Amino acid sequence: xxxxxxxxxxxxxxxxxxxxxxxxxxxxxxxxxxxxxxxxxxxxxxxxxxxxxxxxxxxxxxxxxxxxxxxxxxxxxxxxxxxxxxxxxxxxxxxxxxxxxxxxxxxxxxxxxxxxxxxxxxxxxxxxxxxxxxxxxxxxxxxxxxxxxxxxxxxxxxxxxxxxxxxxxxxxxxxxxxxxxxxxxxxxxxxxxxxxxxxxxxxxxxxxxxxxxxxxxxxxxxxxxxxxxxxxxxxxxxxxxxxxxxxxxxxxxxxxxxxxxxxxxxxxxxxxxxxxxxxxxxxxxxxxxxxxxxxxx
Amino acid sequence: xxxxxxxxxxxxxxxxxxxxxxxxxxxxxxxxxxxxxxxxxxxxxxxxxxxxxxxxxxxxxxxxxxxxxxxxxxxxxxxxxxxxxxxxxxxxxxxxxxxxxxxxxxxxxxxxxxxxxxxxxxxxxxxxxxxxxxxxxxxxxxxxxxxxxxxxxxxxxxxxxxxxxxxxxxxxxxxxxxxxxxxxxxxxxxxxxxxxxxxxxxxxxxxxxxxxxxxxxxxxxxxxxxxxxxxxxxxxxxxxxxxxxxxxxxxxxxxxxxxxxxxxxxxxxxxxxxxxxxxxxxxxxxxxxxxxxxxxxxxxxxxxxxxxxxxxxxxxxxxxxxxxxxxxxxxxxxxxxxxxxxxxxxxxxxxxxxxxxxxxxxxxxxxxxxxxxxxxxxxxxxxxxxxxxxxxxxx
Amino acid sequence: xxxxxxxxxxxxxxxxxxxxxxxxxxxxxxxxxxxxxxxxxxxxxxxxxxxxxxxxxxxxxxxxxxxxxxxxxxxxxxxxxxxxxxxx
Numbered sequence: 101x102x103x104x105x106x107x108x109x110x111x112x113x114x115x116x117x118x119x120x121x122x123x124x125x126x127x128x129x130x131x132x133x134x135x136x137x138x139x140x141x142x143x144x145x146x147x148x149x150x151x152x153x154x155x156x157x158x159x160x161x162x163x164x165x166x167x168x169x170x171x172x173x174x175x176x177x178x179x180x181x182x183x184x185x186x187x188x189x190x191x192x193x194x195x196x197x198x199x200x201x202x203x204x205x206x207x208x209x210x211x212x213x214x215x216x217x218x219x220x221x222x223x224x225x226x227x228x229x230x231x232x233x234x235x236x237x238x239x240x241x242x243x244x245x246x247x248x249x250x251x252x253x254x255x256x257x258x259x260x261x262x263x264x265x266x267x268x269x270x271x272x273x274x275x276x277x278x279x280x281x282x283x284x285x286x287x288x289x290x291x292x293x294x295x296x297x298x299x300x301x302x303x304x305x306x307x308x309x310x311x312x313x314x315x316x317x318x319x320x321x322x323x324x325x326x327x328x329x330x331x332x333x334x335x336x337x338x339x340x341x342x343x344x345x346x347x348x349x350x351x352x353x354x355x356x357x358x359x360x361x362x363x364x365x366x367x368x369x370x371x372x373x374x375x376x377x378x379x380x381x382x383x384x385x386x387x388x389x390x391x392x393x394x395x396x397x
Numbered sequence: 398x399x400x401x402x403x404x405x406x407x408x409x410x411x412x413x414x415x416x417x418x419x420x421x422x423x424x425x426x427x428x429x430x431x432x433x434x435x436x437x438x439x440x441x442x443x444x445x446x447x448x449x450x451x452x453x454x455x456x457x458x459x460x461x462x463x464x465x466x467x468x469x470x471x472x473x474x475x476x477x478x479x480x481x482x483x484x485x486x487x488x489x490x491x492x493x494x495x496x497x498x499x500x501x502x503x504x505x506x507x508x509x510x511x512x513x514x515x516x517x518x519x520x521x522x523x524x525x526x527x528x529x530x531x532x533x534x535x536x537x538x539x540x541x542x543x544x545x546x547x548x549x550x551x552x553x554x555x556x557x558x559x560x561x562x563x564x565x566x567x568x569x570x571x572x573x574x575x576x577x578x579x580x581x582x583x584x585x586x587x588x589x590x591x592x593x594x595x596x597x598x599x600x601x602x603x604x605x606x607x608x609x610x611x612x613x614x615x616x617x618x619x620x621x622x623x624x625x626x627x628x629x630x631x632x633x634x635x636x637x638x639x640x641x642x643x644x645x646x647x648x649x650x651x652x653x654x655x656x657x658x659x660x661x662x663x664x665x666x667x668x669x670x671x672x673x674x675x676x677x678x679x680x681x682x683x684x685x686x687x688x689x690x691x692x693x694x695x696x697x698x699x700x701x702x703x704x705x706x707x708x709x710x711x712x713x714x715x716x717x718x719x720x721x722x723x724x725x726x727x728x729x730x731x732x733x734x735x736x737x738x739x740x741x742x743x744x745x746x747x748x749x750x751x752x753x754x755x756x757x758x759x760x761x762x763x764x765x766x767x768x769x770x771x772x773x774x775x776x777x778x779x780x781x782x783x784x785x786x787x788x789x790x791x792x
Numbered sequence: 793x794x795x796x797x798x799x800x801x802x803x804x805x806x807x808x809x810x811x812x813x814x815x816x817x818x819x820x821x822x823x824x825x826x827x828x829x830x831x832x833x834x835x836x837x838x839x840x841x842x843x844x845x846x847x848x849x850x851x852x853x854x855x856x857x858x859x860x861x862x863x864x865x866x867x868x869x870x871x872x873x874x875x876x877x878x879x880x
Contacts, residue, residue: 107845108795108854116641119652121850126802126827131849139846149637154477165641165653170634172480173643174473175503181470185477185485186634188435188461190399193481193635211473214466281810283846322809374461381456 110138114148116168123162127313127321129306132280133227134163137196139283140290151194154183156208159234159308160200160227177208180215183222191371195222196294201242202232205261212263216270218370219298225290226263226301229308237311244355248315264303268363273298275362279305279328289361298369305332305357335360400434400459400483404596410457414593420555420585421488424514424578425450426593427562428486431601433512434460435478435485437471439493442526443582444516447488468493472500472513479509480642482633484566486512490582491520491533494540501575502541503644505668508617508629510569510604512562514578516585519776528776529582531698531749537577538727544665546672548679549577549727551698555589561724563594567602568679572671573628579726581749583699583778604631607638616640617664618649627671672728680730683722686712690719692743692788695734695758697723699778700747707784716790726754731761738762745787747771747779793856794844796829800852803827807844807853813837816844 124130141151148169155161157176164171174182183195204212204226215222231249232238239249241261248255267275274296278286286304293300307313307324318324338358341349407429418426424447428436436455438448448464455462461478465471471487478485489497494515504511515537519530533540537549548568550561558580565576607614607630609621616638620626632638645653646661654660672679686708687693694704701722711718721737723730734757738744744766746755755770762768771787773779785792794816801823807830808816815836818828830853832838842855 106854106856107848107851111851115851116639118650121800121802124849126804126849127806128804128849131851132847135846135848135851138851148639150635152634165643169639170632171641171643172477172634173641173645174476175499175644178469178473178500181465181473182477184463184465184470185435185437185474185479186481187477188437188463188474189478189481189483189485190635192399210466211470214470281847283843287846321804321806325806325809374456378456378459385457 105139105142107135110135110142114138114141114168116166119166122166124159125308125310127307127309127324128159129229129280129304129308130159130163130227133225133304133306134166136280136283136286136290137225139287140294143287143291144294146194150192151196152183152186153196153198154179154186155198156200156203157234158200158203158232159229160198161203163198177203177206178211179203180208180211180222180224184215184220187221187371191221194294197222197224199224199226201226201228201230201240205241205263213266213270216267216272216299216301219271219273219367221297221299221369221371223293223296223300223302226303227306228303229306229312231308231312233308233311237315247312249312250315264301264362267299267301271365271367272301272363273367273369274300274364276301277303277305277357277359277362279332279357279359280307281325281328292364297372298367305359331355332357332359334358335362400461402432402434403458407458408593410454411593415590416593417588417590418555419446420552420558420580420587420589421446421516422450423555423558423591424488424562424580425454426591427559428512428566429454429458430559430594430599431563431566432484433486433566434483435475436460436462437465437474437478437485437487438462439465439468439471439489441468441490441493443518443529443585444488444490444493444514446585447514447516468496469500472497472504475511476500476504476507476509479511480634482635484510484570486514486562486566488514488516490516490518490526492523494533494536498536498541502543502545504575505541505545506644507642508573508668509575510573511575512565512569512578513575514562514580517579517581519774525776527582529585529699529749529778530774530776531579531581531700532753532774534579534726534750534753537579544669546574546669547577547727548572548574548672548725549579550724551579551726552584553698553701553722555584555587556591557724558584559591559593563599563601567600570602570604571628572675573604573631574672579698581699582776606630607632607636611638614638615649616651617647619667627667627674676728676731679725679728680733681724682730682733683720683724685720685722686717687719687721687737687740689717690741691717692745693719693721693737693741694747694784695721695723695737695744695754696747697726697754700749703779703781703784704747706781707788710781710785710792711788711790714790716788718788723754729754729757729761731757734758734761735763735765738765738768741766743767743769745769745771745784747773747784749773749778793858794830794832794838795854795856796831797852798823798829799825800850801825801827801829802850803829804849805830806847806849810843810847812841812843813839
């Protein structure tokens with residue numbers, strides 16, 4: 101019989117001893133994302149000595165603590181900048197950054213923009229639960245219009261942040277967004293993102309029954325997971341209806357979250373270009389340098 | 398490609414042994430000699446020349462230079478590169494130093510070696526960008542939140558900018574703590590003659606790598622290879638130790654222990670005692686004419702230069718003046734200053750701020766002698782005549 | 793056959809809700825946390841789709857393949873976007 105991976109096998113290989121069970125609430129989507137990452141890593145067969153996980157602050161950023169590999173748990177919003185440094189020091193290491201909606205799109209927005217623009221070779225897994233969960237349920241930049249939070253008790257009046265379209269505009273090599281409800285597409289997408297050279301972003305729409313669900317009439321775990329089922333639509337269908345559909349169809353899907361692969365291109369990454377620069381300098385240095393400074397010996 | 402320090406290549410890139418360069422460039426030279434392989438910078442007057450010099454020279458020795466999007470990104474990338482195994486540094490001035498404070502605390506908590514060059518300028522806020530001051534000395538010691546010990550050096554000449562940057566790397570690697578080189582706009586933008594040290598005169602220290610078996614390795618405790626050393630062995634990422642590094646309070650294995658009083662106490666006490674235990678070894682000063690002095694200057698950095706001139710003028714008129722120049726400002730050499738206070742009648746502290754190291758001197762003096770502050774703000778150095786007034790000498 | 797790590801289960805019931813053939817239910821016993829872990833129903837039609845194993849946030853449930861040489865239709869799906877990576 102062929103050797104098949106099971107959750108039991110993955111537990112033994114990838115989990116850090118002494119840290120389980122997780123701090124996540126029941127019904128939380130973060131544990132599911134962790135599981136998908138394990139399945140993707142197992143399929144790729146990477147050497148766990150050479151993989152480094154970085155994260156910021158928040159529920160999503162606790163994930164590296166549970167993985168049996170080098171992990172760097174940094175300050176709020178700066179995980180991507182730290183990861184740039186690690187990669188610069190040792191380009192052989194593979195970087196995976198776990199971050200959240202507030203961590204990446206709020207305080208860490210600037211670092212995210214520049215890392216995507218430079219096309220730094222890393223994979224950012226952003227887990228979006230529309231709320232600041234760890235600190236008790238404050239408003240997040242990605243929250244839908246009208247949602248309730250502790251710092252928006254009368255409903256959110258700010259339009260939400262669409263990070264996938266931003267990454268697409270900046271020219272990131274791989275951009276995708278998925279919900280956690282159905283396993284096969286996210287695992288395959290994670291595999292592509294991890295393997296891809298250059299900046300990859302995978303956004304996960306994860307349920308948060310405790311902080312987001314309870315305040316927005318979705319406290320029941322079953323109802324909350326179904327809300328994601330009913331309010332997500334594949335990006336191809338979304339674009340087709342928006343371009344060619346009837347007014348009625350457009351109305352019915354306007355509020356839904358488009359999911360799928362937004363962009364999948366092959367531009368050279370930052371460190372590839374830097375390598376070329378170094379090679380160019382080495383070539384130049386073989387020719388004699390004319391010293392400009394005139395110094396009395 | 399991974400960096401490998403090649404002394405011959407570094408000296409080819411630096412050029413002739415004797416040169417006439419800016420203070421900022423001397424910091425660049427010092428970093429390259431020490432073996433820096435990552436520089437994350439952001440332009441800010443008067444430290445932009447450090448970033449520019451690094452952009453020109455670091456790729457030529459095989460290192461990586463990235464101009465980050467802001468100072469916070471710079472210090473974050475520097476810490477990350479240190480964990481990747483590189484010697485890393487950044488350079489900034491007052492406003493950038495204020496931005497870096499959160500991650501400076503992170504470097505202290507996770508015991509990451511790195512060097513921050515702060516070419517001070519007048520503050521607060523934007524102040525006078527092109528003129529120098531010494532207004533960040535207390536910030537280097539107490540700038541970030543929480544309890545911690547800082548190491549800071551203050552160069553007075555361009556040659557010292559070079560030497561102190563090399564020394565800063567040695568201290569950072571030895572104690573696994575971030576180290577600040579507190580230059581100022583006057584020295585940073587001054588051109589003077591420097592001599593590049595030979596390879597045989599250098600004594601470069603590299604962090605102790607973890608080599609013990611993986612199941613016996615404990616990341617955040619006393620060293621497991623050196624006896625009686627509170628500095629843990631460094632588990633570079635990629636060597637298979639699977640360390641979890643966090644800024645949260647952690648136990649010896651690195652796991653968060655945020656609800657345990659004893660773990661926090663043990664951790665913070667070990668991190669601070671790494672440096673306070675070695676206070677004697679970290680005393681580095683220059684003494685001039687202190688044996689028979691009645692009045693002594695205690696100073697550092699750019700202010701030491703007019704103080705030395707004032708002392709020479711006063712001595713030529715028969716007054717017994719001495720000078721104590723602090724090279725390592727933090728940790729503060731309390732015992733030395735306390736002894737000095739018992740032997741002199743008065744200590745004068747010339748500073749280009751409204752009194753920062755003055756308070757530490759006063760505390761160490763403990764009432765044994767009079768301590769007077771000679772402040773000067775506004776971007777100009779003290780004139781020797783101004784300091785002579787404090788000594789009661791007419792020129 | 794499923795194997796449940798009872799102490800890891802947090803009682804979110806996602807496996808029970810999402811099983812496509814409704815083969816799981818809550819057990820009568822409480823675990824250390826005070827919730828009821830899942831168990832297979834008496835008359836279940838589990839087809840080894842492994843959705844419960846893939847969706848559990850705590851990796852507490854494992855599907856153990858029985859001998860599958862007898863029935864081709866009940867083969868174990870390997871989760872690579874639906875495509876079979878290895879031939880059984």
